[in-house]
Amino acid sequence: MNPTRSSLLPLVAPLALIAAAALGPASSARAGGTEVHDVSSFSDFDAGEVEGAAIEASGKLTLGYASAKAEISHSTTFSCLVDGKQAWVGTADKATIQRVDLRGDTPVVEELAALEGVVVSAMARLPGGDLVAATLPGGKLVRVDKKGEVSDFAELKDVEQIWALVPHEGRLLVATGPRGELWAVGLDGKDPKVVLDVPEKNLLSVLAVGDEVLVGTSPKARLYQLVEGNPEGVLIHDFEGDELRAMALSGASLVAAVNEFEDRSVSSRVALTKQLNRASLTGDKPVDNNTSRARADADTALWAVDLGERRDLQRAQDAAWDRWLTKKGQYFIDLVALDDRGTVLAASSEGGKIYRARGRRDVAVIADFEERQATSLCALKEGEVLATAGDGSAVYTLGQAPAKSARWVSDVLDAKQPARYGTFALRGKGTLQLRVRTGPGDEVDERWSDWRKVELGRENDELRGSADLPRRRYMQVEVGLASADAELRELTAFYGPENLAPMLEEVGVKAPKVSASSDTESKAELTLEWDSDARDGDDLSYEVWIRSTGAGTGKGKSGGKEGAWISLTPDGPISKTELELDLDTLADGLYEAKVRVSDEPANGSAAATFDELVSDPFVIDRTRPSLVDIEVVGGRITGVASDVGSYIHDVAYAVDGKDFRPASASDGLFDGGREGFEVVLPTLDAGAHRVVIRARDARGNIDTAALEVSGG
Incomplete structure (x- = not known):
């Protein structure tokens, strides 16, 4: 490669001052040679999608829960209710109640009733078997009988949203917004009254703990306890977050799902409105059905406190809350207790995932629906769970028995450049199957290759193969996890991205600063600096040369011939x-420097690429200026300072060893290689005095001359 001359820095022109250049360090990262995608942690696996598989907190992929699915012909579901082998699901966009028959291997769904409103936000079952349902927007409750006949049940004054319905001790508790009220309604729909009134706008969740009742709020994530006769209740805990969306009690563990939205003005109603891709909860739904673009951004956490064997709610106020799980870029929508040993499931807004948590270190993804959201959870008998999904509506049943087949699909992995793919290594046990595909974009589309099977063979403790x-x-x-004992602990994919040659962007020279106030000569040093771009993150190395250009400075004897690179x-x-x-x-003279950058540290000598760049010419001048024709006339000193390597920077004088004071240029400027100067001496005492004249050139070289003058 022919060297390229740099013109990016304002470097030294011949006989001009060398300018300083501030350049950043070269980047350093392993790329261009052999690279790896390594998947081995919980977060690594969680970035992908599972079907019938579970992602354990230890970073292990195993068989997950067996599931059965029934699709619903609505855009999303929002709520669920179960009683034995029958269940009901509330839908959104069109507020309907779907009846779910759970007696077979697969749920069977049929529409029970169509309601007014946009969302069936909550349901409860009355002792006689009828349902009570709430829809958004509004404060109206309706009764739905077994035949799907709809009738008025109760209407709550000034209520715009109903978020939860919980039967408790012969009455129906109703969590509402935007006035932060908990209502109690008789099971006959009569005698509605406010039993809790808090400053927060929305009551989102209600949980009965024996005879006691807990309530979660928004827009501040606060936990209140209902106290009969005290409409303000008791504040139990104030979480850092914007809403306490759901609660569950498993054994002695009280667990709360707390969401924090990026926009703190987002209430749960606004979040729901965005989730449904609407401008409001009234009016027609837009034709565009992609709700993911409108979804509220949030982070979420599961918090838990041990209430003790007696389920003492006062411990929720004075005992420590542990954070079991934190997830970014999503929010939890619902919680359900899976058993009485401290196990809960959480429904996520991101990727249709269901998380299982039973402590700080025991967290797993146990389901990953093809729909984009998991919207509600209801506990069935014998550890089974009914789950609903949105962004493509469906009902799932999840059982404790392991799935018969399972697979995990990674997130799209980026090699940064088109790459050659080598060996795939899997560490785990049982029967594992591997397929791979590649494509030019970060979203899988028709341009991607088909899945290609990778034949695996055991080497030591790994399964290895290539395609x-x-x-x-x-x-x-x-x-694919193809056997009952199959598990995957780590996947390593070796690849080699196309190597991009590094590029030198500029080569410059930094000279020591020259100051008229300094009494010392500049150091005999110059610093070569360069800036490079690895372009693909390679570690880089550099070689540097210098040569004389042959132009000379008037002092050297280069003879006009370029020197060899040294x-x-x-x-x-x-x-x-x-x-x-x-x-x-x-030697003094005009020089240039050449820098070669190579990515050999990342690619080896045989595959390395390089770039070269030559600096603009710069001057090396260590010859001092000279002082001539110095004359003293009365109280005035005149003379000439000259320099052939650069220009005169300043002239100064000192009397009797005192501080140097500046002299004046005869023509008003020190801007040339030969400058007359003048000094007007201060009034001196009678007798002889010693005056030192100092001349400094642009490189910081200094010459002095001493003379004796008479005072008085």
Whole structure:
């Protein structure tokens, strides 16, 4: 490669001052050679999707819960209710109640009733078997009988949203907004009254703990206890967050789902409105059905407190709450207790995931629906769970028995450049199957290759194999768990991205600063600096050379012929991006430097690429200026300072060893290689005095002359 001359820095023109250049260090990252995608942690696996598989907190992929699915012909579901082998699901966009028959292997769904409103937000069952349902927006409750006949049940004054219905001790508790009220309604729909009134706008969740009742709020995530006769209740705990969306009690563990939205003005109603891709909960739904673009951004956490064997609610106020799980970029919508041993399931707004938590270190993803949201959870008998999904409406049953088949599909993995893919190594046990595909974009579409099976063979404690894959930037893997004892602990994919040659962007020279106030001569040093771009994150190394351009400065004897390149890195390439020159080892003259950058540290010598760049010419000048024609006339001193390597920077004088004071240029400016100067001496006492004249050139070289003058 022919060297390219740098013109990016305002470096030294011949006989001009060398300018300083502030350049950043070269980037350093492993790329271009052999790279790996490594999947081994819970978060790594959780970035992908599972079907019939579970992601354990230890970073292990195992068989998950067996599931059965029934689709619903609505855009999303929102709520559920179960009683034995029958269940009911509330839908959104069109507020309907769907009856779910759970007696077979697969849920069977039929529409029971169509209601007024947009969302069936909550349901409860009355002792006689009829349902009570709430829809958004509004404060109206309706009764739905077994035949689907709808009639008025109760209407709550000034209520715009109803979020939860919980039968408790012969009455129906109703969590509402936007006035932060908990209502109690008789099971006959009569005598509605407010039993709790808190400052927060919305009551989102209600949980009965024996005879006591807990309530979660928004827009501040606060936990209140209902106290009969005290409409303000008792504040039990104030979480850092915007809403306490759901609660569950498993054994002695009280668990709360707390969400924090990026926009703190987002209430749960606004979040729901965005979730349904609406401008409001009234009016027609837009034609665009992609709700993911409108979804509220949030972070979420599961908090738990041990109430003790007696389920003492006062411990929720004075005992420590533990954070079991934190997730970014999503919010939890519902919680359900899976058993009485401290196990809960959480429904997530992101990717249709169901998380299982039973302590700080025991967290797993046990389901990942193809729909984009898990919207509600209801406990069935014998540890089974009914779950609903939105963004493509469906009902699932999840059983404790392991799934008969399971697979995990990774997130799209980015090699940064089109890449050649080599060996895939899987660490685990049982029967594992692997398929891989590649593509040019970060979203899988028709341009991607088909799935290609990778034949695996055991080597030591790994299953290893490779496949002939198109050389594309993006890659995705699918692992099948094909036996009851199958588990995957780690997947490593080896690849080599196309190597991008590094690029030198500028080569400059930094000279010591020259100051008229300094009494010392500049150091005999210059610093070469350069800036490079690895372009693909490679570690880089550098070689540096210098040569005389042959132009000379008027002092040297270069003879007009360019010199040979002399290495400044004779011991081999360096990794730093600057190099100091010892000027005492170089003759005065005009020079240029050449830098070569290589990505050999990342790619090896056979595959390395490089770039070269030559600096603009710069001057090396260590010859001092001269002082001539100095004359003293009365109280005035005149003379000439000259320099052939650069220009005169300043002239100063000192009397009797005192501080130097500036002299004046005869023509008003110190801007040339030969400058007359004048000094007007201060009034001196009678007798002889010693005056030192000092001249400094633009390189910081100094010459002095001493003379004796008479005072008085």
